Amino acid sequence: MFGPLSISLAPLVQNSKALSKWVTPLANWYADAARYRQYGFKYDDLVMEENPTVQRALGRLTPRETYDRAFRMKRASQASVLHAPIPKDQWTTPAEDVRYLTPHIANVVEENAERVKWDTVIVVKKN
Structure with a gap:
């Protein structure tokens, strides 16, 4: 999912008005059909x-982000036990559903790639 060969079409869609008009309603429909927002989750959860x-x-999240994530997990777990979503006024809105973990994951992937690159460096001694 987050390997060095992963390709994202997001920048292309965001920069194109025509693609954005077509993809955005489809993406919103898909997020609603997945129903994770009805349990208070964000996508990165x-x-x-x-x-x-x-x-x-996850270790790079701020204490507040860590607390909020744990709260969302516990609230959704309780809703699952009750076999019902949380009250509608507590659902995650599309504006609240921001990627808080994905940038950290991307940074870790980049660091791992850089570490591999530096670990395989061949040092040549010049005379």
Whole structure:
């Protein structure tokens, strides 16, 4: 998902008015159909935590972001036990659904790539 070969079409869509007009309603429909906002989640709450890259990114969150994430997880867990979404006034709105973890994951991936690059450097001694 976040490998060095991952390609994002987001910049292309954001820079094109025609593509943005077509893709934005489709993206909003998909997010509503996924129903994660009805349980108070943000998109980045759904990222698999078992990945070491994601674990490092989670360690970079501010204390407030960490608390908010834990709160959303507990609230959604309780809603799941009750077999009902949370009250509609507590649903995550599209404006609130911002990527808070993805930039940290991207930074960790870049750092890992740089680490691999520097670990494989061959030093040539000049005479």
